[in-house]
Amino acid sequence: MAAAAADTCVLSVIVPALNEADGIVDTLQILQDMRLRGVEVIVADGGSTDNTVAVCAPLADRIIITATGRARQMQAGAVQARGLVLWFLHADSRAPRDADRAIDAALGSGERHWGRFDVRFPHAGLLLRVVATLMNLRSCLTGIATGDQGIFVSRELFERVNGYPQIPLMEDIALSRRLKRHSQPACLHEKLVTSARRWKTHGILRTILLMWSLRLAYFLGASPARLAQFYRPHRT
Numbered sequence: 001m002a003a004a005a006a007d008t009c010v011l012s013v014i015v016p017a018l019n020e021a022d023g024i025v026d027t028l029q030i031l032q033d034m035r036l037r038g039v040e041v042i043v044a045d046g047g048s049t050d051n052t053v054a055v056c057a058p059l060a061d062r063i064i065i066t067a068t069g070r071a072r073q074m075q076a077g078a079v080q081a082r083g084l085v086l087w088f089l090h091a092d093s094r095a096p097r098d099a100d101r102a103i104d105a106a107l108g109s110g111e112r113h114w115g116r117f118d119v120r121f122p123h124a125g126l127l128l129r130v131v132a133t134l135m136n137l138r139s140c141l142t143g144i145a146t147g148d149q150g151i152f153v154s155r156e157l158f159e160r161v162n163g164y165p166q167i168p169l170m171e172d173i174a175l176s177r178r179l180k181r182h183s184q185p186a187c188l189h190e191k192l193v194t195s196a197r198r199w200k201t202h203g204i205l206r207t208i209l210l211m212w213s214l215r216l217a218y219f220l221g222a223s224p225a226r227l228a229q230f231y232r233p234h235r236t
Contacts, residue, residue: 011100011152012040012083015060016073020091021051023195027091028059034100035061044077046070070147071171075164078155087152092195094122095150099190103152106186114153114179115186116145121196127204128196140187143180147172148194157182168228170218 013031017024024043031041041060045053046068056063066076074088087103089095096102099117106115118136121128135146145151151172161178164171179185199207214227 009038009040009083011038011085011087011103012042012077012081013087013089014042014044014074014077014081015089015091016044016046016070016077017048017052017056017091018046018068018073019048019050019052021048021055024052024091025055025059027089027093027095028056030095030097032059033097037100039100040082042077042081044073046073069166069168071164071166071168074171075166078158078163081155084155085152086155086158087150088147089150089192090147090194092197093148093150094193096190096192099150099192102188102190106188107152107154111183112186113157113183114151115188116149116151117188117190117192119148119194120191121199122193124196128199131199131204131208136187136189139185143184144173144176145185148192150192151175153179167224169214169224169231170227171224173215173218174224 013034015024015027028041031039035041040062043056043060043063045056045063045065047065053063053065062080064076064080066073078086085103085107096117103115106112116139120132124132135149139145139149157179160182161175165174167174176185202210210231214231217227218224
């Protein structure tokens, strides 16, 4: 990638958060070596009522307070970011320690302009390992990424597609569909460790059926607002 100007950096990590005080410190701690290498870390808080903002303060370059809603929070973080590349990382995800270097290598040739990581679940049994494998394979085959996979994208392309669609659900799928019109994603096999709390709380098979049903309904034209109303009781 081209050298950054004085008022920019190569990579900005944008972490949307809402009442994540119990776990977000672990996510941000892993990013500290990257900060020493010049990576910018932004926490986009959606109005937390717990201690999220306070615990993030020493571990982020900037904390912004914005309206609740992951798409709104990530868009607000992107607007504030200084990076030539934007990386959207969920608050309950643990990144590979050299993720910044992997992103730089993936985009450095100029052939790909966005991408995502493979995922795995911590302390996963056989069924969750199968789920992660299928998620990773499906994403590579379709060119569609989910937020759990840590989407990264050049600022130039992100702005060209007008950023995150401001919808209450399926925002990552909608963004992926926009991005893949311009470039196939770089599918990085370094693993993001993503929380299994939703899967364990609601049941693995039940969650699989729920997610498949929501995505099918979305692809068939269902309103994201209506899907969000159905999904909200199952969200953890």
